[in-house]
Amino acid sequence: MSRRSILLVLAVLALYGAHQDFWFRDLARPLVFGFLPIGLVYHVVLCLAITGLMWVLVRYAWPVELERTVADRTRSSEERS
Amino acid sequence: MIPTLVVFAYLGVVLYIGIFAFRRASGAGGGAEDYFLAGRSLGPTVFLLSLFGTNMTAFTILGSAGHAFSNGIVTFGLMASASALIIPVSLFLVGPRLWALGKLYGFMTPVQMFRDRWECGHIGTAIFALLAILLVPYIIIAVMGGGTALNAISGGLVPYWLGGGVVAVVVMSYVFFGGMRGTAWVNTFQTVLFLAFGAVAIILIGGRIGGFSAAMESLLASETTAPLLTRERMPPRLFFSYMFIPLSTIVFPHISIFCLTARQMSQFKKTVIWYPICILAIWLPCVFLGVAANAMTDVPAIAAKLDARAALALLDPSAGAAAVAELPRVAAGDDVILRMLDHYAPVWLAGLLGAGILAAVMASDSQVLALSTMFTEDVFAYYGGKERFGERVQVFTGRIFVILVTSVAYVIALRAPTSIFNIAIQYAFSGFAAMLPIVLAALFWRGSTKWGALAVTLWTAGTVIAIAVFQAVIAAPAAPMPVWTIGGLQLITRTPGGTDVLGFMPVVPMTLISALLMYGVSAVTRKPSDQTIARYFLT
Numbered sequence: 191m192s193r194r195s196i197l198l199v200l201a202v203l204a205l206y207g208a209h210q211d212f213w214f215r216d217l218a219r220p221l222v223f224g225f226l227p228i229g230l231v232y233h234v235v236l237c238l239a240i241t242g243l244m245w246v247l248v249r250y251a252w253p254v255e256l257e258r259t260v261a262d263r264t265r266s267s268e269e270r271s
Numbered sequence: 272m273i274p275t276l277v278v279f280a281y282l283g284v285v286l287y288i289g290i291f292a293f294r295r296a297s298g299a300g301g302g303a304e305d306y307f308l309a310g311r312s313l314g315p316t317v318f319l320l321s322l323f324g325t326n327m328t329a330f331t332i333l334g335s336a337g338h339a340f341s342n343g344i345v346t347f348g349l350m351a352s353a354s355a356l357i358i359p360v361s362l363f364l365v366g367p368r369l370w371a372l373g374k375l376y377g378f379m380t381p382v383q384m385f386r387d388r389w390e391c392g393h394i395g396t397a398i399f400a401l402l403a404i405l406l407v408p409y410i411i412i413a414v415m416g417g418g419t420a421l422n423a424i425s426g427g428l429v430p431y432w433l434g435g436g437v438v439a440v441v442v443m444s445y446v447f448f449g450g451m452r453g454t455a456w457v458n459t460f461q462t463v464l465f466l467a468f469g470a471v472a473i474i475l476i477g478g479r480i481g482g483f484s485a486a487m488e489s490l491l492a493s494e495t496t497a498p499l500l501t502r503e504r505m506p507p508r509l510f511f512s513y514m515f516i517p518l519s520t521i522v523f524p525h526i527s528i529f530c531l532t533a534r535q536m537s538q539f540k541k542t543v544i545w546y547p548i549c550i551l552a553i554w555l556p557c558v559f560l561g562v563a564a565n566a567m568t569d570v571p572a573i574a575a576k577l578d579a580r581a582a583l584a585l586l587d588p589s590a591g592a593a594a595v596a597e598l599p600r601v602a603a604g605d606d607v608i609l610r611m612l613d614h615y616a617p618v619w620l621a622g623l624l625g626a627g628i629l630a631a632v633m634a635s636d637s638q639v640l641a642l643s644t645m646f647t648e649d650v651f652a653y654y655g656g657k658e659r660f661g662e663r664v665q666v667f668t669g670r671i672f673v674i675l676v677t678s679v680a681y682v683i684a685l686r687a688p689t690s691i692f693n694i695a696i697q698y699a700f701s702g703f704a705a706m707l708p709i710v711l712a713a714l715f716w717r718g719s720t721k722w723g724a725l726a727v728t729l730w731t732a733g734t735v736i737a738i739a740v741f742q743a744v745i746a747a748p749a750a751p752m753p754v755w756t757i758g759g760l761q762l763i764t765r766t767p768g769g770t771d772v773l774g775f776m777p778v779v780p781m782t783l784i785s786a787l788l789m790y791g792v793s794a795v796t797r798k799p800s801d802q803t804i805a806r807y808f809l810t
Binding site: 259 | 348356367368374375482486488491507510537540543544546547548551
């Protein structure tokens with residue numbers, strides 16, 4: 191496994207751990223924007239962080255070789271037929 | 272009357288989309304791949320929105336708000352942010368590989384892949400049977416949801432039996448005519464509708480009640496409602512357990528089959544990135560409105576629910592069975608969104624928003640189509656039907672199967688109580704999650720074998736049945752009741768909402784033991800041939 195892959199797996203595990211948020215478990219205040227409990231806002235921010243991580247996964251860990259292999263084989267089978 | 276007309280106009284649009292897709296399919300030749308997989312031709316936007324819509328059910332809008340009404344903001348962490356991480360990661364890992372193998376070898380269902388990957392026949396049939404049985408309750412509950420929603424939106428004008436029938440006929444028609452293309456287009460339209468639903472509902476209701484700050488402050492001021500704005504009532508192990516539920520998503524036949532419909536592999540990129548945002552856009556308004564409903568005591572139906580909840584908290588254990596059964600029913604919050612719209616929204620807008628709710632309820636379309644695809648490919652074609660009767664008869668069989676499944680679901684929905692299927696769905700989720708090791712092993716582990724897959728299938732079927740029997744034999748208690756204790760350690764506890772194993776939901780041990788079985792049994796049994804393995808590990 192490459193160093194990049196290890197870092198990406200660790201990043202996914204870190205967000206998995208961050209989901210457990212023991213730190214805001216018993217807190218309702220502060221109310222963000224005057225009406226959103228902090229525990230809810232934390233999970234909203236977590237969703238945004240997950241979106242960022244998904245972008246990083248797609249950018250740096252996309253199975254490019256698999257995509258190329260499929261394209262090559264499809265092209266050659268189309269040429270044969 | 273106006274909301275009912277708007278909702279029926281919406282159903283008309285949905286039907287038209289299905290028939291339009293039928294015309295397009297007829298132009299494309301109308302083979303099995305075209306009917307069941309839209310000719311593997313879906314573009315990026317339809318792929319993202321339809322995949323997301325396929326995974327949304329009646330629970331997303333009605334159930335999430337109802338759960339938040341009773342349990343508070345914890346609902347978002349339990350179901351939304353957990354899914355926002357697990358579903359895109361599983362789509363990223365599994366989706367492109369499934370698509371690639373489907374494209375190269377012509378698979379139309381996951382069972383076809385399992386049969387080929389592990390050089391097996393009847394074990395594939397066993398996997399098909401379990402996946403099909405676990406999927407059926409979702410179709411039935413959607414018909415029930417359609418009946419309930421149309422009845423509520425029309426203010427009782429459309430009876431439950433007619434509402435369920437109308438929804439069943441509409442779904443059946445566009446799946447029958449449009450196949451995967453019709454289903455995908457309808458799902459895209461529906462997703463846009465219920466993505467807009469949340470934002471409109473929150474702006475509208477917030478405006479009518481003069482903002483949400485006062486509502487939140489009033490909830491914090493009361494001892495009984497302040498915990499709804501934290502997750503202090505949720506035990507950490509139970510919260511952790513919920514992270515296992517979304518592992519089921521990629522195993523659902525309608526999701527894994529949908530992965531085969533993309534035109535190109537790169538279409539998964541947008542879906543993986545945008546999926547968490549779509550979840551946020553739908554779940555945040557529903558959960559927040561569900562919590563805020565606790566402060567909307569000027570809505571008579573909501574005030575009645577809060578009274579019932581208060582009475583339930585003070586209920587004498589010796590109270591009659593009727594009171595014990597009736598109070599939770601009145602206190603349940605599944606219809607709080609409908610009640611809020613009824614009270615705060617203008618009638619025409621309530622109709623549009625009602626259509627948004629119905630869009631979520633009608634998500635059974637892709638499940639009906641998935642069952643039909645699996646039946647025609649994994650049973651009809653596999654056991655010689657396609658060879659003997661040809662592809663046209665195969666597609667015709669698939670269409671007949673759509674009518675059959677929907678009709679049976681409707682008849683059962685009329686006769687059986689909703690609670691049975693709610694429970695069935697609860698354990699179907701666990702069952703699909705416990706089947707994940709099969710999918711991962713097929714795609715990522717050269718050493719996996721058909722016997723490992725069979726062990727996981729039998730284990731999953733056995734545990735789902737065991738839990739169902741256990742819960743039928745031991746009725747839900749008012750407070751958690753230890754059933755099996757060893758040396759002071761509570762191994763199995765019957766809870767008001769289900770069953771705990773060492774404080775975790777059953778899905779945790781079910782999935783972990785599945786993974787161990789897949790590994791252990793595969794390690795000591797014969798692998799498929801090197802040629803077969805080489806076809807699956809392309810890079």
